[in-house]
Amino acid sequence: MDSMADGVVCYAGLDWWYHNRGHSECQIMRRLARRVPVLWVNSIGMRLPTPGKTELTLARYARKLRSTLKGLRRDPCGLWVYSPLFVPRYSPAAVELNGRLLDLQVRWLRRRIGIRRPSLFITMPTACAAAERSQYVRTVFNRADAFSEFPEVDSRLIAGLEARLLACADEVLYVSDVLFERERTRARRAHFLDHGVDFEHFASARSASGPCRPAPEAIADLPRPLIGFYGALDDYVIDLDLMVRVARAFPKATLLVIGPKAMEIGRLLAEPNVCYLGPVPYEQLPEYAAHFNVGIMPWLQNEWIRGCNPIKLKEYLALGFPIVSMRFPQLASYEDLVHAVDDADAFVRAVAAALATDDPAAAERRRASVRNASWDAIADRVGELLQLSPG
Numbered sequence: 357m358d359s360m361a362d363g364v365v366c367y368a369g370l371d372w373w374y375h376n377r378g379h380s381e382c383q384i385m386r387r388l389a390r391r392v393p394v395l396w397v398n399s400i401g402m403r404l405p406t407p408g409k410t411e412l413t414l415a416r417y418a419r420k421l422r423s424t425l426k427g428l429r430r431d432p433c434g435l436w437v438y439s440p441l442f443v444p445r446y447s448p449a450a451v452e453l454n455g456r457l458l459d460l461q462v463r464w465l466r467r468r469i470g471i472r473r474p475s476l477f478i479t480m481p482t483a484c485a486a487a488e489r490s491q492y493v494r495t496v497f498n499r500a501d502a503f504s505e506f507p508e509v510d511s512r513l514i515a516g517l518e519a520r521l522l523a524c525a526d527e528v529l530y531v532s533d534v535l536f537e538r539e540r541t542r543a544r545r546a547h548f549l550d551h552g553v554d555f556e557h558f559a560s561a562r563s564a565s566g567p568c569r570p571a572p573e574a575i576a577d578l579p580r581p582l583i584g585f586y587g588a589l590d591d592y593v594i595d596l597d598l599m600v601r602v603a604r605a606f607p608k609a610t611l612l613v614i615g616p617k618a619m620e621i622g623r624l625l626a627e628p629n630v631c632y633l634g635p636v637p638y639e640q641l642p643e644y645a646a647h648f649n650v651g652i653m654p655w656l657q658n659e660w661i662r663g664c665n666p667i668k669l670k671e672y673l674a675l676g677f678p679i680v681s682m683r684f685p686q687l688a689s690y691e692d693l694v695h696a697v698d699d700a701d702a703f704v705r706a707v708a709a710a711l712a713t714d715d716p717a718a719a720e721r722r723r724a725s726v727r728n729a730s731w732d733a734i735a736d737r738v739g740e741l742l743q744l745s746p747g
Contacts, residue, residue: 359473359493360473360493360743360744360745361392361473361474361475361492361493361494361742361743361744361745362392362393362471362472362473362474362745363392363393363394363395363466363469363470363471363472363473363474363475364385364388364392364393364394364395364471364474364475364476364477364742364744365395365397365462365466365471365474365475365476365477365492366381366385366394366395366396366397366476366477366478366479367397367458367476367477367478367479367480367483367486367487368381368385368396368397368398368399368479368480369381369399369479369480369498369500369501370382370398370399371398371399371419371420371423371439372396372398372431372435372437373398373422373423373426373437373439374419374422374423374616375588375616376587376588376615376616376635376638377638378554378638378641378667378668378671379667380498380500380531380551380552380667380734381477381479381498381500383552383554383731383734383735384477384731384734384735384738385435385477386431386433386434386435387731387732387735388735388738388739388742388744389433389434389435390434391739391744391745392471392744392745393436393469393470393471394434394435394436395435395436395438395462395465395466395469395471395474396431396435396436396437396438397438397440397458397462397483398423398437398438398439398440399479399480400440400442400454400458400480400482400483401420401444401446401480401482402446402480402481402482402503402506402509402514403446403506403508403509403510423439424439424440424441425439426439427439428465428468436465436469438461438462438465440457440458440461440462441457441461442454442457442458443457446482446509446510446513447510447513448513451482451484451485451513451517452485454482454483454485454486455483455484455485455486455487455488455489456485456486456489458483458485458486459485459486459489459490462486462490463490473493474490474492474493475492475493475494475495475496475742475743475744476490476492476494476495476496477496477498477738477742478495478496478497478498478521478525479497479498479500480503481503481504481514481517481518481521482514482517484517484520484521487521487524488520488524493742493743494526494527494741494742494743495524495525495526495527496525496526496527496528496529496738496741496742497521497522497525497527497528497529497543498529499518499522499528499529499530499531499535499539500531501532501535501660501663501664502518502535502659502660502663503518504518505658505659505660505663506592506660507591507592507660519542522539522542522543523542525543525544526544526545526741527543527544527545527547527741528543528544528545528546528547529547529549529738529741530546530547530548530549531548531549531550531551531665531686532663532664532665532685532686533548533685533686534662534663534685534686535663536548547741549734549737549738550665550729550734551665551667551670551729551734552670552729552730552731552732552733552734553667553670553671553673553674553726553729553730553731554671554731555674555726555727555729555730557642558642558645558671558674558675559674559675559676559723559727560642561642561643561645561646561675562642562645562646562675562676562677563676564676564716564717564719564720564723565716565719567646567647568646569643569646571644571647572640572643572644574633574644575612575631575633575644575647578610578612578631579608579609579610579629580609580610580649581606581609581610581649581650581711582609582610582612582647582648582649582650583602583606583609583610583611583612583648583649583650583652583707583711584611584612584613584614584644584645584647584648584649584650584651584652585599585611585612585613585614585615585651585652585653585654586613586614586615586636586641586644586645586668587614587615587666587668588615588616588617588618589613589615589616589617589618589619589621590618590619591618591619592656592658592660593655593656593660593661593664594619594654594655594656595654595655595656595657595682595700596619596621596623596624597700598654598682598700598703599611599613599624599652599654600623600624600627601700601703601704602652602654602703602704602707603624603627603629603630604627605704605707605708606629606707606708606711607628607629608629609629609649609711610629610630610631611627611629611630611631612631612633612644612648613630613631613632613633614632614633614634614635614636614641614644614645615634615635615636616634616635617632617634642675645671645672645675646675648675648677649677649678649711649714650677650678650679650680650707650710650711650714651668651672651675651677651678651679651680652679652680652681652703652707653666653668653669653672653679653680653681653682654682654703655681655682655684656682657682661682661684662684662685664684664686665686666686669681669686669687669690669694670726670729672722673690673693673722673723673725673726674722674723674726674727675723676719676720676722676723677714677719677722678695678710678711678713678714678718679693679694679695679710679722680694680695680697680703680706680707680710681694681695681696681697682696682697682698682703683696683697683698690725693721693722693725695707695709695710
């Protein structure tokens with residue numbers, strides 16, 4: 357199929373209805389939806405929540421059921437969002453069966469919303485068999501993470517699906533230098549794209565000298581300073597022991613935690629100076645984060661983190677406050693702007709230093725480093741690779 361595409365099918369790596377919409381594929385697809393119809397197919401996952409192994413098992417089943425019952429809906433941003441029917445199993449046979457089921461559903465939905473010549477943007481490896489069953493103007497594999505290194509998945513199965521996508525995709529996108537260098541020779545055409553940032557969305561909430569507006573009511577009376585974190589609380593990403601240690605090291609401060617939890621955090625909540633707000637809508641997030649005195653990234657040290665590129669890094673930099681992070685490869689370009697450390701003792705010392713030494717000039721240097729990292733430019737590049745008509 358050599359003609360230009362008139363729409364996009366996105367086999368997403370997350371669920372539109374309950375994951376953070378600041379993720380890169382959310383940012384890209386909602387921008388492309390201004391140009392052409394985009395069908396966002398919610399993730400079918402890679403593992404079953406298992407009692408005794410997976411944290412918050414029942415909650416995860418419940419949220420997926422609520423999402424599935426939504427069926428096809430048009431989001432106000434313009435995306436068509438579909439929660440597919442699939443068999444919740446992750447064996448080779450189940451993956452192929454789900455491929456047939458997904459493809460049948462998507463073929464019908466494409467006709468309904470008027471996509472005749474689709475291109476494909478795929479993140480979730482378990483949708484591989486569906487991707488292979490239809491022809492697309494262009495197939496772009498969004499290699500956002502090394503999913504075969506995800507805890508509790510069948511690593512051999514997922515690695516095989518990743519290999520199939522690397523072989524069949526016209527273009528493969530990377531946001532991690534580690535993955536890019538590891539796999540670039542296995543792809544037809546590999547591109548390092550990096551992440552963007554919605555700069556004005558975040559920077560407008562805080563000047564170089566501090567927040568631009570009063571704190572939201574939920575945090576207005578919290579003891580200062582605020583040591584802040586926002587993002588998903590996942591057991592394969594977050595070092596909960598480190599967060600508890602930070603709370604105990606600064607008893608007069610507040611450790612403010614924002615985001616959905618997919619792990620048990622009772623030990624953290626037991627600390628008297630921890631405030632957990634739960635998830636805050638992306639549109640309102642800067643109003644809260646602008647009041648952080650320091651932002652932290654308390655990552656575990658594992659292979660997943662080695663291959664990651666957290667979007668919040670650029671968002672934190674756009675806000676301008678001091679940042680303390682466990683070191684990971686993609687942080688290298690920003691280590692002159694971030695307190696990057698390798699162990700818990702150094703992390704606590706860095707938080708203390710960050711609270712004591714910030715100044716407006718340093719804040720402006722952080723903001724300047726990401727001022728031109730536009731999601732619009734990233735989306736335009738993806739649109740070119742998907743062979744969409746210019747917007």
